[in-house]
Amino acid sequence: MPSGEYDPDTVEAKWQDRWVDDETYAYEGDVENPDTAFSIDSPPPTVSGSLHWGHVYGFTLQDFVARFNRMRGKDVYFPFGYDDNGIASERLAEDELGVRHQDYERREFQRMTQEVCEQYEAEFTEKMQSLGISIDWNQTYQTISPKTQRISQLSFIDLYEQGREYRQRAPAIWCPECETAISQVETEDDEQPSHFHDIAFEVVESDSIDADETFTISTTRPELLPACVAVFVHPDDDENQYLVGEEARVPLFDQEVPILEDERVDLETGSGIVMCCTFGDQTDIEWYQAHDLDLRLAIDESGTLTDVAGEYAGLSSEEAREEIVDDLEEDGALLDRRAITHTVNVHERCGTSVEFLVKDQWYVELLDKTDEYLEAGREMDWYPEKMFTRYKNWIEGLQWDWSISRQRSSGIPFPVWYCEACEHVVLAEKENLPVDPLSDEPPVDACPECGHDEFVPEDDVFDTWATSSLTPLINAGWDWDVEREEFTFENPELYQFDLRPQGHDIISFWLFHTVVKCYEHTGEVPFDSVMINGMVLDENREKMSKSKGNVVAPDEVVSKFPVDAARYWAAGSAVGDDLPYSEKGLRAGEKLLRKLWNASKLVESLTEDAPAEFDHEDLTQLDRWLLASLDREIERLTGRFESREFSKARDGLRGFFWHTFCGDYLEIAKQRVREGGDASAAYTLEVAHRRFLKLFSPILAHATEELWHDMYDDGESVHHSGWPEPLGVDADFEAGETAMEVVGALRKYKSDAKLSMNAEIDRVEVWGDVSGFEADISSVMHVEELETLDERPAVESVVTGVDLDYSLVGPEFGSQVSAIDDAIEAGEYETVDGELHVAGVELEPEMFEIEEERQYLGEGEMVEAGDAIVIVHEEA
RNA sequence: GGGCUCGUGGUCUAGCUGGUUAUGACGCUUCCCUUACAAGGAAGAGGCCGGUGGUUCGAAUCCGCCCGAGCCCA
Numbered sequence: 043m044p045s046g047e048y049d050p051d052t053v054e055a056k057w058q059d060r061w062v063d064d065e066t067y068a069y070e071g072d073v074e075n076p077d078t079a080f081s082i083d084s085p086p087p088t089v090s091g092s093l094h095w096g097h098v099y100g101f102t103l104q105d106f107v108a109r110f111n112r113m114r115g116k117d118v119y120f121p122f123g124y125d126d127n128g129i130a131s132e133r134l135a136e137d138e139l140g141v142r143h144q145d146y147e148r149r150e151f152q153r154m155t156q157e158v159c160e161q162y163e164a165e166f167t168e169k170m171q172s173l174g175i176s177i178d179w180n181q182t183y184q185t186i187s188p189k190t191q192r193i194s195q196l197s198f199i200d201l202y203e204q205g206r207e208y209r210q211r212a213p214a215i216w217c218p219e220c221e222t223a224i225s226q227v228e229t230e231d232d233e234q235p236s237h238f239h240d241i242a243f244e245v246v247e248s249d250s251i252d253a254d255e256t257f258t259i260s261t262t263r264p265e266l267l268p269a270c271v272a273v274f275v276h277p278d279d280d281e282n283q284y285l286v287g288e289e290a291r292v293p294l295f296d297q298e299v300p301i302l303e304d305e306r307v308d309l310e311t312g313s314g315i316v317m318c319c320t321f322g323d324q325t326d327i328e329w330y331q332a333h334d335l336d337l338r339l340a341i342d343e344s345g346t347l348t349d350v351a352g353e354y355a356g357l358s359s360e361e362a363r364e365e366i367v368d369d370l371e372e373d374g375a376l377l378d379r380r381a382i383t384h385t386v387n388v389h390e391r392c393g394t395s396v397e398f399l400v401k402d403q404w405y406v407e408l409l410d411k412t413d414e415y416l417e418a419g420r421e422m423d424w425y426p427e428k429m430f431t432r433y434k435n436w437i438e439g440l441q442w443d444w445s446i447s448r449q450r451s452s453g454i455p456f457p458v459w460y461c462e463a464c465e466h467v468v469l470a471e472k473e474n475l476p477v478d479p480l481s482d483e484p485p486v487d488a489c490p491e492c493g494h495d496e497f498v499p500e501d502d503v504f505d506t507w508a509t510s511s512l513t514p515l516i517n518a519g520w521d522w523d524v525e526r527e528e529f530t531f532e533n534p535e536l537y538q539f540d541l542r543p544q545g546h547d548i549i550s551f552w553l554f555h556t557v558v559k560c561y562e563h564t565g566e567v568p569f570d571s572v573m574i575n576g577m578v579l580d581e582n583r584e585k586m587s588k589s590k591g592n593v594v595a596p597d598e599v600v601s602k603f604p605v606d607a608a609r610y611w612a613a614g615s616a617v618g619d620d621l622p623y624s625e626k627g628l629r630a631g632e633k634l635l636r637k638l639w640n641a642s643k644l645v646e647s648l649t650e651d652a653p654a655e656f657d658h659e660d661l662t663q664l665d666r667w668l669l670a671s672l673d674r675e676i677e678r679l680t681g682r683f684e685s686r687e688f689s690k691a692r693d694g695l696r697g698f699f700w701h702t703f704c705g706d707y708l709e710i711a712k713q714r715v716r717e718g719g720d721a722s723a724a725y726t727l728e729v730a731h732r733r734f735l736k737l738f739s740p741i742l743a744h745a746t747e748e749l750w751h752d753m754y755d756d757g758e759s760v761h762h763s764g765w766p767e768p769l770g771v772d773a774d775f776e777a778g779e780t781a782m783e784v785v786g787a788l789r790k791y792k793s794d795a796k797l798s799m800n801a802e803i804d805r806v807e808v809w810g811d812v813s814g815f816e817a818d819i820s821s822v823m824h825v826e827e828l829e830t831l832d833e834r835p836a837v838e839s840v841v842t843g844v845d846l847d848y849s850l851v852g853p854e855f856g857s858q859v860s861a862i863d864d865a866i867e868a869g870e871y872e873t874v875d876g877e878l879h880v881a882g883v884e885l886e887p888e889m890f891e892i893e894e895e896r897q898y899l900g901e902g903e904m905v906e907a908g909d910a911i912v913i914v915h916e917e918a
Numbered sequence: 919g920g921g922c923u924c925g926u927g928g929u930c931u932a933g934c935u936g937g938u939u940a941u942g943a944c945g946c947u948u949c950c951c952u953u954a955c956a957a958g959g960a961a962g963a964g965g966c967c968g969g970u971g972g973u974u975c976g977a978a979u980c981c982g983c984c985c986g987a988g989c990c991c992a
């Protein structure tokens with residue numbers, strides 16, 4: 043029985059433990075009847091040791107959907123994935139164990155990583171459980187596990203066999219210090235001192251160019267001269283326009299390269315003419331792709347110059363730079379050398395300037411099927427709908443296929459070998475997966491193409507998105523059935539997934555790639571619906587980031603506020619909109635918890651003798667009115683949960699509970715029960731209260747569970763108690779509304795008269811239909827004698843103006859509306875037979891309403907109550 | 919630089935298929951200890967709906983431009 047103050051610390055921890063121990067949220071898994079499952083494909087967070095507040099927000103929104111559907115009788119599949127297949131966890135393992143991944147066989151290092159991650163995963167689990175998210179803890183997976191590796195490799199093989207993958211040479215970002223490829227997100231900008239070298243290039247003699255014509259190029263990297271493949275001039279650069287279409291001769295190395303024009307030339311830097319080398323920076327790569335330039339690879343993996351550099355081959359790039367500068371000077375080609383600082387791309391981990399290398403890389407073909415992928419996106423329901431635009435724009439802006447190769451030493455390997463002689467691709471057998479070609483043998487003894495018997499293993503690994511994009515397949519147990527020679531699902535009833543949650547920042551990567559891959563593997567769009575969540579901002583509406591130091595730690599919040607208060611906060615904005623962290627929002631949640639708790643204590647004390655059954659026909663007007671109003675609220679609320687309008691669901695339910703139930707109804711009902719043992723009221727209180735607990739349960743998961751067990755059923759969780767259906771009770775809504783307005787008017791009267799709310803009032807007259815509610819009004823407002831008037835009391839009405847219905851007047855009279863307004867303002871109008879004659883036109887009765895102020899001249903004091911009139915008589 | 923989204927009292931928001939009185943909550947002011955709750959109740963103040971043009975009889979709402987914020991891409 044609820045008593046005293048609500049103690050969330052104890053209550054929440056108790057239920058979190060019990061939910062886990064009792065497996066309250068376990069997925070039953072009825073494969074027979076796929077319609078009962080409601081499956082969620084929740085993107086797994088990166089295991090790096092801490093969950094941030096954004097995770098809490100995202101998971102809480104998913105939990106609203108999960109709990110609502112569970113209440114509606116669905117068998118909810120809510121899994122949890124640990125994303126430990128990535129750079130973050132690789133580094134974690136290296137740091138914790140004091141090792142380098144290069145020193146281990148890939149599989150072994152992954153086992154070590156998995157072990158290190160286990161501790162962090164346990165922490166994740168504990169934290170998620172302490173947030174009360176209704177995850178089924180029997181359904182977890184790790185992206186580094188052999189099972190996931192198998193699925194990733196199966197995916198690769200399937201796409202290859204479908205002809206959706208190809209291999210091509212392309213630039214990769216390379217750290218010469220770590221001797222590894224890195225992704226663009228692992229680079230950062232760094233200001234470094236350097237030198238600008240002004241170097242004279244000769245123009246190759248032609249019909250329009252004389253033999254000794256030269257121009258100047260400014261570069262910080264003269265060692266890249268041997269890699270120069272073109273020279274660029276800006277289209278707006280009138281002075282140098284004559285060079286476009288000619289050829290330039292590179293000093294010292296003498297290769298002749300085209301002079302082209304391109305808008306990406308920075309006119310402000312150096313001479314405004316720039317050389318393009320393969321590759322010095324990102325722009326060089328763009329030029330290479332845009333202008334179909336040659337490749338001249340002058341620097342290798344270790345930062346050493348190659349044979350392309352002729353006599354400089356074998357030197358490090360620093361050594362080569364110095365020698366080349368010296369030789370240029372000797373030749374007279376070095377016109378100037380000056381110190382500058384400039385921004386360079388460095389590896390965030392070691393600070394070394396990155397190089398661009400050209401590597402063979404695997405691609406998933408996308409560009410030929412963008413229309414289909416767009417259509418696939420359209421087949422899903424988007425919450426909110428507007429976020430589909432981002433998916434659409436992303437697809438429409440695609441310019442390259444998806445590169446899935448990463449030249450890293452750990453990660454999930456490509457299950458591929460190449461024939462040493464003819465480069466024929468040999469794939470692993472599906473039943474043998476996962477494999478690592480670096481340690482495992484290919485499945486054939488000789489090349490099926492040329493018969494050669496030596497193979498080169500592919501040493502690249504998959505881009506992590508290539509694995510992250512398979513979570514629906516991981517969850518549904520996708521696998522290759524050797525007997526039947528087809529792909530199968532262990533839990534086919536889960537696919538398509540009913541809900542895919544996703545942050546709006548990664549729609550383009552995570553969601554898009556997942557849709558593409560699953561669509562290609564199954565021929566079906568993986569998700570029935572997508573729910574996009576916004577970002578959590580700090581209290582000043584700024585993005586949370588470690589460097590700003592404005593990150594909110596979940597632990598801190600939860601130690602200060604109840605988890606249910608955080609859940610209340612999370613329901614505070616439209617899905618898809620960013621939400622600022624707000625302690626005020628959390629406090630509002632606490633207030634609601636307190637209100638619910640206190641109201642429940644009261645209901646408990648009033649319903650001890652409540653009958654289990656009561657014919658609804660025999661309930662009093664007020665009781666039927668309350669239940670019928672609750673019916674309406676349930677319908678509204680259900681619709682809002684269905685359309686994932688959590689904020690409206692929350693505020694609507696809160697308002698109804700707080701004002702209508704606690705404010706209007708409970709005040710009356712408690713007197714009826716206390717003073718007369720009213721069974722109708724006691725029954726209604728209990729029915730309504732049970733329903734409120736169910737309705738609040740998706741949001742206030744802990745408090746409702748505690749109250750439910752205390753008051754109604756210690757055996758079953760409120761979260762499995764079933765969503766209430768409307769009772770279909772008949773009621774006179776209008777009379778009920780009027781009665782509540784009369785009560786409100788009497789409260790205002792007392793407030794204005796500085797009377798206490800339980801002060802007695804001698805006599806009240808009411809004009810207006812409150813039939814059936816008279817006794818309720820009297821008892822709650824302590825009215826000795828309440829009289830309803832059949833006739834409108836003698837009220838003197840003073841016309842104060844005319845209220846036009848512009849939605850009718852506007853279309854009818856158009857430009858005359860302002861004249862009508864002016865005439866009314868000036869009082870120049872009259873009513874004739876119900877019509878309003880004004881400014882030379884006649885308005886129909888439905889177009890206007892005469893506004894009047896009512897003054898009561900009789901005895902007692904008049905209080906307005908909407909359309910009703912209340913007259914208070916005090917004997918004094 | 920390009921695309922998308924957002925901008926409403928001090929704060930967070932509803933409304934945004936155009937209709938004149940802009941919703942609710944938090945905070946604030948005044949009053950009320952009424953035995954569920956004073957962390958409650960009643961009343962009240964506070965917004966020219968980011969700015970600026972336009973469409974219209976009428977714009978928070980539709981359109982153009984500008985400013986600011988967030989995200990993605992370059």
